[in-house]
Amino acid sequence: xxxxxxxxxISAQNQVKASVQRKIRQSIVDEYPSLEPLMDDLLPKKSPxxxxxxxxxxxxxxxxNVPLFFNIRDGPYxxxxxxxxxxxxxxKKLQVDRGAVKFVLSxxxxxxxxxxxxxxxxxxxxxxxxxxAIMAEGxxxxxxxxxxxxxxxxxxxxxKGIGVDNMHYLNDGLWKV
Amino acid sequence: xxxxxxxxxxxxxxxxxxxxxxxxxxxxFEKCKPWLIQNAPDLYPDLLKEANxxxxxxxxxxxxxxxxxxxxxxxxxxxxxxxxxxxxxxxKPEEVKRLPGGKIKKKDKQEVVIEKIVxxxxxxxxxxxxxxxFGVKLSDASKKLGKxxxxxxxxxKGPTEKEQIDVQGDISYDIVEFITETWREVPxxxxxxxxxxxxxxxx
Numbered sequence: 380x381x382x383x384x385x386x387x388x389i390s391a392q393n394q395v396k397a398s399v400q401r402k403i404r405q406s407i408v409d410e411y412p413s414l415e416p417l418m419d420d421l422l423p424k425k426s427p428x429x430x431x432x433x434x435x436x437x438x439x440x441x442x443x444n445v446p447l448f449f450n451i452r453d454g455p456y457x458x459x460x461x462x463x464x465x466x467x468x469x470x471k472k473l474q475v476d477r478g479a480v481k482f483v484l485s486x487x488x489x490x491x492x493x494x495x496x497x498x499x500x501x502x503x504x505x506x507x508x509x510x511x512a513i514m515a516e517g518x519x520x521x522x523x524x525x526x527x528x529x530x531x532x533x534x535x536x537x538x539k540g541i542g543v544d545n546m547h548y549l550n551d552g553l554w555k556v
Numbered sequence: 557x558x559x560x561x562x563x564x565x566x567x568x569x570x571x572x573x574x575x576x577x578x579x580x581x582x583x584x585f586e587k588c589k590p591w592l593i594q595n596a597p598d599l600y601p602d603l604l605k606e607a608n609x610x611x612x613x614x615x616x617x618x619x620x621x622x623x624x625x626x627x628x629x630x631x632x633x634x635x636x637x638x639x640x641x642x643x644x645x646x647x648k649p650e651e652v653k654r655l656p657g658g659k660i661k662k663k664d665k666q667e668v669v670i671e672k673i674v675x676x677x678x679x680x681x682x683x684x685x686x687x688x689x690f691g692v693k694l695s696d697a698s699k700k701l702g703k704x705x706x707x708x709x710x711x712x713k714g715p716t717e718k719e720q721i722d723v724q725g726d727i728s729y730d731i732v733e734f735i736t737e738t739w740r741e742v743p744x745x746x747x748x749x750x751x752x753x754x755x756x757x758x759x
Contacts (some may be wrong), residue, residue, distance in 0.1 A: 466564065520575045552574070555573065
Protein backbone atom coordinates (compact mmCIF):
# COMPACT_ATOMS: atom_id res chain seq x y z
CA UNK A 380 0.00 0.00 0.00
CA UNK A 381 2.74 2.40 0.90
CA UNK A 382 5.16 1.02 -1.57
CA UNK A 383 5.38 4.19 -3.57
CA UNK A 384 4.21 6.60 -0.98
CA UNK A 385 5.88 9.98 -0.86
CA UNK A 386 5.06 13.26 0.75
CA UNK A 387 3.78 14.50 -2.56
CA UNK A 388 0.96 12.02 -2.35
CA ILE A 389 -0.60 13.97 0.45
CA SER A 390 -3.41 15.78 -1.23
CA ALA A 391 -4.64 17.81 1.70
CA GLN A 392 -3.76 18.18 5.27
CA ASN A 393 -5.54 20.07 7.93
CA GLN A 394 -5.68 20.53 11.57
CA VAL A 395 -8.81 18.85 12.73
CA LYS A 396 -11.56 20.08 14.94
CA ALA A 397 -11.51 19.15 18.58
CA SER A 398 -14.54 16.98 18.12
CA VAL A 399 -12.95 15.03 15.31
CA GLN A 400 -9.82 14.81 17.36
CA ARG A 401 -11.77 13.29 20.19
CA LYS A 402 -13.35 10.80 17.84
CA ILE A 403 -9.99 9.73 16.49
CA ARG A 404 -8.62 9.32 19.97
CA GLN A 405 -11.61 7.31 20.99
CA SER A 406 -11.39 4.95 18.07
CA ILE A 407 -7.69 4.44 18.62
CA VAL A 408 -8.26 3.63 22.25
CA ASP A 409 -11.05 1.26 21.31
CA GLU A 410 -8.77 -0.52 18.92
CA TYR A 411 -5.75 -0.61 21.20
CA PRO A 412 -6.91 -0.53 24.82
CA SER A 413 -3.38 -0.90 26.10
CA LEU A 414 -2.50 2.42 24.56
CA GLU A 415 -4.92 4.27 26.74
CA PRO A 416 -2.49 5.43 29.42
CA LEU A 417 -0.20 6.61 26.67
CA MET A 418 -2.66 8.62 24.70
CA ASP A 419 -1.78 11.86 26.38
CA ASP A 420 1.84 11.37 25.42
CA LEU A 421 1.12 10.31 21.90
CA LEU A 422 -1.58 12.74 20.99
CA PRO A 423 -1.20 15.58 23.44
CA LYS A 424 -4.38 17.55 23.83
CA LYS A 425 -2.53 20.81 23.46
CA SER A 426 -0.59 20.27 20.30
CA PRO A 427 -2.55 20.28 17.09
CA UNK A 428 -3.52 17.02 15.53
CA UNK A 429 -3.09 16.99 11.82
CA UNK A 430 -4.89 14.66 9.50
CA UNK A 431 -3.37 14.31 6.10
CA UNK A 432 -5.51 12.96 3.36
CA UNK A 433 -3.83 10.98 0.66
CA UNK A 434 -4.86 9.05 -2.35
CA UNK A 435 -6.85 5.85 -2.03
CA UNK A 436 -8.90 7.19 0.85
CA UNK A 437 -5.93 7.04 3.11
CA UNK A 438 -5.65 9.19 6.18
CA UNK A 439 -2.55 9.86 8.18
CA UNK A 440 -2.82 11.11 11.71
CA UNK A 441 0.25 13.03 12.68
CA UNK A 442 1.45 15.16 15.53
CA UNK A 443 4.38 17.50 15.10
CA ASN A 444 4.79 16.22 11.60
CA VAL A 445 5.40 12.69 12.75
CA PRO A 446 2.87 10.29 11.33
CA LEU A 447 1.54 8.12 14.11
CA PHE A 448 -1.51 6.38 12.77
CA PHE A 449 -3.11 5.69 9.46
CA ASN A 450 -6.39 4.32 8.26
CA ILE A 451 -8.21 3.61 5.09
CA ARG A 452 -11.68 4.88 4.44
CA ASP A 453 -13.38 4.40 7.78
CA GLY A 454 -11.30 1.38 8.69
CA PRO A 455 -9.50 0.89 11.95
CA TYR A 456 -6.58 3.08 12.82
CA UNK A 457 -3.24 1.38 12.62
CA UNK A 458 -0.03 2.61 14.16
CA UNK A 459 2.99 3.27 12.01
CA UNK A 460 5.89 0.92 12.48
CA UNK A 461 8.00 3.48 14.26
CA UNK A 462 5.32 3.82 16.85
CA UNK A 463 4.79 0.11 17.05
CA UNK A 464 8.49 -0.42 17.65
CA UNK A 465 8.24 1.78 20.67
CA UNK A 466 5.20 0.06 22.07
CA UNK A 467 5.34 -3.41 20.62
CA UNK A 468 2.65 -4.89 22.80
CA UNK A 469 -0.28 -2.86 21.66
CA UNK A 470 -1.22 -5.17 18.83
CA LYS A 471 -1.74 -8.84 18.37
CA LYS A 472 1.25 -10.42 16.81
CA LEU A 473 1.72 -12.93 14.08
CA GLN A 474 5.09 -14.30 13.23
CA VAL A 475 6.37 -15.35 9.85
CA ASP A 476 9.27 -17.63 9.14
CA ARG A 477 12.62 -16.42 7.96
CA GLY A 478 12.03 -17.29 4.37
CA ALA A 479 9.11 -14.92 4.15
CA VAL A 480 10.90 -11.88 5.49
CA LYS A 481 12.44 -10.94 2.21
CA PHE A 482 9.14 -10.93 0.43
CA VAL A 483 7.26 -9.13 3.11
CA LEU A 484 9.89 -6.41 3.07
CA SER A 485 9.31 -5.89 -0.58
CA UNK A 486 5.63 -5.50 -0.01
CA UNK A 487 4.14 -8.94 -0.51
CA UNK A 488 1.05 -9.96 1.36
CA UNK A 489 1.56 -12.59 3.98
CA UNK A 490 0.65 -16.04 2.81
CA UNK A 491 -0.70 -18.65 5.15
CA UNK A 492 2.12 -21.18 4.89
CA UNK A 493 4.61 -18.61 6.16
CA UNK A 494 2.58 -18.26 9.31
CA UNK A 495 1.91 -21.92 9.94
CA UNK A 496 5.39 -23.25 9.26
CA UNK A 497 7.69 -24.07 12.20
CA UNK A 498 9.24 -20.62 12.06
CA UNK A 499 5.91 -18.88 12.23
CA UNK A 500 3.54 -18.31 15.09
CA UNK A 501 -0.13 -17.58 15.25
CA UNK A 502 -2.19 -15.98 17.93
CA UNK A 503 -5.37 -18.00 17.93
CA UNK A 504 -7.46 -15.12 19.14
CA UNK A 505 -6.93 -13.14 15.99
CA UNK A 506 -10.12 -12.68 14.05
CA UNK A 507 -10.40 -11.74 10.43
CA UNK A 508 -10.22 -8.11 9.41
CA UNK A 509 -8.13 -6.97 12.32
CA UNK A 510 -4.87 -5.11 12.25
CA UNK A 511 -1.93 -7.18 13.43
CA ALA A 512 1.78 -6.75 13.84
CA ILE A 513 3.90 -9.02 11.72
CA MET A 514 6.99 -10.24 13.50
CA ALA A 515 9.76 -12.32 12.04
CA GLU A 516 11.41 -15.48 13.20
CA GLY A 517 14.37 -14.68 15.40
CA UNK A 518 13.79 -10.92 15.42
CA UNK A 519 12.57 -8.71 18.20
CA UNK A 520 10.88 -6.00 16.24
CA UNK A 521 7.94 -5.98 13.94
CA UNK A 522 8.63 -5.81 10.25
CA UNK A 523 5.19 -5.04 8.96
CA UNK A 524 1.66 -4.16 9.87
CA UNK A 525 -1.03 -6.22 8.34
CA UNK A 526 -4.75 -6.57 8.14
CA UNK A 527 -5.95 -10.12 8.45
CA UNK A 528 -7.99 -11.60 5.66
CA UNK A 529 -8.84 -14.77 7.58
CA UNK A 530 -9.11 -15.58 11.23
CA UNK A 531 -6.17 -17.37 12.77
CA UNK A 532 -8.13 -20.60 12.85
CA UNK A 533 -8.89 -20.37 9.20
CA UNK A 534 -5.29 -19.62 8.39
CA UNK A 535 -4.34 -22.81 10.11
CA UNK A 536 -7.11 -24.81 8.51
CA UNK A 537 -6.90 -23.53 4.95
CA UNK A 538 -3.18 -22.91 4.92
CA LYS A 539 -3.23 -21.52 1.45
CA GLY A 540 -3.25 -18.11 -0.15
CA ILE A 541 -3.20 -14.71 1.41
CA GLY A 542 -3.64 -14.75 5.16
CA VAL A 543 -2.81 -11.18 5.96
CA ASP A 544 -2.75 -8.13 3.78
CA ASN A 545 0.46 -6.21 4.05
CA MET A 546 -0.36 -2.63 4.94
CA HIS A 547 2.85 -1.06 5.96
CA TYR A 548 6.31 -2.60 6.07
CA LEU A 549 9.85 -1.63 6.87
CA ASN A 550 11.45 0.62 4.33
CA ASP A 551 8.31 1.37 2.41
CA GLY A 552 7.22 4.85 1.53
CA LEU A 553 5.58 5.65 4.82
CA TRP A 554 8.54 4.34 6.77
CA LYS A 555 10.84 6.71 4.99
CA VAL A 556 8.68 9.74 5.58
CA UNK B 557 -3.31 -1.18 32.74
CA UNK B 558 -2.73 1.69 35.09
CA UNK B 559 0.97 1.39 34.58
CA UNK B 560 2.47 3.18 31.67
CA UNK B 561 4.48 0.94 29.43
CA UNK B 562 7.81 2.52 28.70
CA UNK B 563 8.63 3.17 25.09
CA UNK B 564 11.08 0.64 23.81
CA UNK B 565 14.20 2.09 22.43
CA UNK B 566 14.90 0.58 19.07
CA UNK B 567 18.29 0.71 17.50
CA UNK B 568 17.98 1.95 13.96
CA UNK B 569 20.77 1.53 11.49
CA UNK B 570 22.12 4.85 10.36
CA UNK B 571 22.84 3.55 6.93
CA UNK B 572 19.54 2.14 5.86
CA UNK B 573 17.22 3.35 8.60
CA UNK B 574 15.92 -0.08 9.42
CA UNK B 575 16.10 -1.59 12.86
CA UNK B 576 19.58 -3.02 13.10
CA UNK B 577 18.39 -6.59 13.04
CA UNK B 578 16.76 -6.11 9.65
CA UNK B 579 19.83 -4.72 7.95
CA UNK B 580 20.50 -8.08 6.42
CA UNK B 581 17.26 -7.74 4.49
CA UNK B 582 17.83 -4.08 3.75
CA UNK B 583 18.74 -2.48 0.47
CA UNK B 584 22.45 -2.56 1.04
CA PHE B 585 23.69 -4.85 3.72
CA GLU B 586 27.31 -4.42 2.73
CA LYS B 587 27.23 -0.76 3.51
CA CYS B 588 25.59 -1.33 6.85
CA LYS B 589 28.22 -3.77 7.94
CA PRO B 590 30.81 -1.36 9.30
CA TRP B 591 28.18 0.44 11.27
CA LEU B 592 26.74 -2.79 12.57
CA ILE B 593 30.09 -4.03 13.75
CA GLN B 594 30.51 -0.90 15.77
CA ASN B 595 27.03 -0.46 17.12
CA ALA B 596 25.33 -3.80 17.25
CA PRO B 597 28.00 -6.44 17.36
CA ASP B 598 25.88 -8.93 19.23
CA LEU B 599 23.22 -9.05 16.51
CA TYR B 600 25.48 -10.48 13.88
CA PRO B 601 28.17 -12.58 15.53
CA ASP B 602 29.34 -13.80 12.16
CA LEU B 603 30.11 -10.31 11.02
CA LEU B 604 32.24 -9.59 14.00
CA LYS B 605 34.23 -12.69 13.39
CA GLU B 606 34.68 -11.74 9.79
CA ALA B 607 35.83 -8.29 10.72
CA ASN B 608 38.24 -9.62 13.29
CA UNK B 609 39.68 -11.97 10.77
CA UNK B 610 40.13 -9.15 8.34
CA UNK B 611 41.75 -6.99 10.90
CA UNK B 612 44.08 -9.75 11.94
CA UNK B 613 45.01 -10.21 8.34
CA UNK B 614 45.67 -6.56 7.92
CA UNK B 615 47.86 -6.43 10.96
CA UNK B 616 49.72 -9.45 9.76
CA UNK B 617 50.14 -7.81 6.39
CA UNK B 618 51.48 -4.71 7.91
CA UNK B 619 53.86 -6.61 10.07
CA UNK B 620 55.07 -8.45 7.07
CA UNK B 621 55.42 -5.27 5.10
CA UNK B 622 57.50 -3.70 7.80
CA UNK B 623 59.58 -6.81 8.03
CA UNK B 624 60.28 -6.95 4.34
CA UNK B 625 60.64 -3.27 3.61
CA UNK B 626 63.87 -3.25 5.48
CA UNK B 627 65.13 -5.90 3.12
CA UNK B 628 64.41 -4.16 -0.17
CA UNK B 629 62.03 -3.19 -2.98
CA UNK B 630 59.54 -6.06 -2.57
CA UNK B 631 58.39 -4.48 0.66
CA UNK B 632 57.41 -1.29 -1.05
CA UNK B 633 54.74 -3.01 -3.10
CA UNK B 634 53.39 -4.76 -0.07
CA UNK B 635 53.22 -1.59 1.85
CA UNK B 636 51.30 0.02 -0.94
CA UNK B 637 48.78 -2.78 -0.75
CA UNK B 638 48.26 -2.40 2.92
CA UNK B 639 47.83 1.31 2.45
CA UNK B 640 45.28 0.96 -0.28
CA UNK B 641 43.19 -1.42 1.76
CA UNK B 642 43.31 1.07 4.59
CA UNK B 643 42.13 3.91 2.42
CA UNK B 644 39.37 1.69 1.09
CA UNK B 645 37.98 1.24 4.52
CA UNK B 646 38.20 4.96 5.11
CA UNK B 647 36.44 5.91 1.90
CA LYS B 648 33.57 3.52 2.45
CA PRO B 649 31.57 5.52 4.93
CA GLU B 650 31.97 8.60 2.79
CA GLU B 651 30.48 6.89 -0.18
CA VAL B 652 27.53 5.82 1.87
CA LYS B 653 26.96 9.30 3.07
CA ARG B 654 26.98 10.65 -0.41
CA LEU B 655 24.28 8.30 -1.61
CA PRO B 656 21.42 9.51 0.53
CA GLY B 657 22.76 13.04 0.14
CA GLY B 658 22.59 12.68 -3.60
CA LYS B 659 19.00 11.61 -3.39
CA ILE B 660 18.07 14.59 -1.32
CA LYS B 661 19.85 16.91 -3.68
CA LYS B 662 17.87 15.57 -6.55
CA LYS B 663 14.69 16.52 -4.80
CA ASP B 664 15.89 19.96 -3.92
CA LYS B 665 16.56 21.04 -7.45
CA GLN B 666 16.64 24.75 -7.58
CA GLU B 667 13.50 25.80 -9.27
CA VAL B 668 10.55 28.02 -8.66
CA VAL B 669 7.20 26.45 -9.28
CA ILE B 670 4.20 28.62 -9.82
CA GLU B 671 0.76 27.18 -9.59
CA LYS B 672 -2.60 28.79 -10.00
CA ILE B 673 -5.35 27.37 -7.88
CA VAL B 674 -8.88 28.33 -8.66
CA UNK B 675 -10.64 28.93 -5.44
CA UNK B 676 -14.09 30.05 -6.31
CA UNK B 677 -14.77 30.25 -10.02
CA UNK B 678 -13.47 33.74 -10.56
CA UNK B 679 -11.15 33.86 -7.64
CA UNK B 680 -7.81 32.23 -7.60
CA UNK B 681 -4.65 31.94 -5.63
CA UNK B 682 -1.17 31.85 -7.08
CA UNK B 683 1.19 29.62 -5.18
CA UNK B 684 4.90 30.22 -5.48
CA UNK B 685 7.08 27.37 -4.33
CA UNK B 686 10.80 27.07 -4.08
CA UNK B 687 11.90 30.67 -3.78
CA UNK B 688 13.72 29.77 -0.59
CA UNK B 689 15.96 27.44 -2.54
CA PHE B 690 17.55 30.48 -4.11
CA GLY B 691 18.28 31.99 -0.75
CA VAL B 692 15.40 34.43 -0.95
CA LYS B 693 13.89 35.38 2.34
CA LEU B 694 10.28 34.34 2.11
CA SER B 695 8.97 36.98 4.44
CA ASP B 696 10.57 39.65 2.31
CA ALA B 697 9.36 38.02 -0.83
CA SER B 698 5.77 37.83 0.30
CA LYS B 699 5.83 41.47 1.29
CA LYS B 700 7.20 42.49 -2.06
CA LEU B 701 4.73 40.37 -3.93
CA GLY B 702 1.89 41.77 -1.92
CA LYS B 703 3.00 45.31 -2.57
CA UNK B 704 3.55 44.80 -6.24
CA UNK B 705 0.24 43.15 -6.94
CA UNK B 706 -1.70 44.94 -4.24
CA UNK B 707 -3.06 41.75 -2.81
CA UNK B 708 -2.58 39.56 0.18
CA UNK B 709 0.50 37.41 0.07
CA UNK B 710 1.29 35.07 2.88
CA UNK B 711 3.74 32.39 3.73
CA UNK B 712 2.04 29.08 4.10
CA LYS B 713 3.44 25.80 5.22
CA GLY B 714 3.04 23.46 2.34
CA PRO B 715 2.33 19.78 2.54
CA THR B 716 5.94 18.74 2.79
CA GLU B 717 7.10 20.99 5.56
CA LYS B 718 8.22 23.39 2.91
CA GLU B 719 7.13 26.93 2.95
CA GLN B 720 5.45 28.50 0.02
CA ILE B 721 3.95 31.85 -0.72
CA ASP B 722 0.27 32.14 -1.44
CA VAL B 723 -0.68 35.24 -3.34
CA GLN B 724 -4.29 36.13 -3.76
CA GLY B 725 -5.49 36.56 -7.28
CA ASP B 726 -4.21 35.31 -10.57
CA ILE B 727 -0.88 36.96 -11.06
CA SER B 728 0.73 34.32 -13.18
CA TYR B 729 0.89 36.74 -16.13
CA ASP B 730 3.61 38.93 -14.74
CA ILE B 731 5.00 37.13 -11.82
CA VAL B 732 7.78 35.62 -13.88
CA GLU B 733 9.06 39.00 -14.90
CA PHE B 734 8.74 40.26 -11.39
CA ILE B 735 10.69 37.38 -9.93
CA THR B 736 13.50 37.57 -12.41
CA GLU B 737 13.76 41.30 -11.97
CA THR B 738 13.65 41.47 -8.20
CA TRP B 739 15.84 38.47 -7.57
CA ARG B 740 18.54 38.40 -10.15
CA GLU B 741 19.81 35.08 -8.90
CA VAL B 742 16.69 33.32 -10.14
CA PRO B 743 17.06 32.53 -13.83
CA UNK B 744 13.99 32.46 -15.98
CA UNK B 745 14.80 28.92 -16.98
CA UNK B 746 14.31 27.78 -13.41
CA UNK B 747 10.75 28.99 -13.25
CA UNK B 748 8.00 26.56 -14.00
CA UNK B 749 4.26 26.74 -14.24
CA UNK B 750 1.97 23.93 -13.36
CA UNK B 751 -0.71 23.54 -15.97
CA UNK B 752 -3.14 20.66 -15.82
CA UNK B 753 -0.84 18.93 -13.38
CA UNK B 754 2.11 19.18 -15.73
CA UNK B 755 5.19 21.25 -15.31
CA UNK B 756 5.65 23.76 -18.07
CA UNK B 757 8.73 25.94 -18.23
CA UNK B 758 7.84 29.59 -18.09
CA UNK B 759 10.47 30.75 -20.52
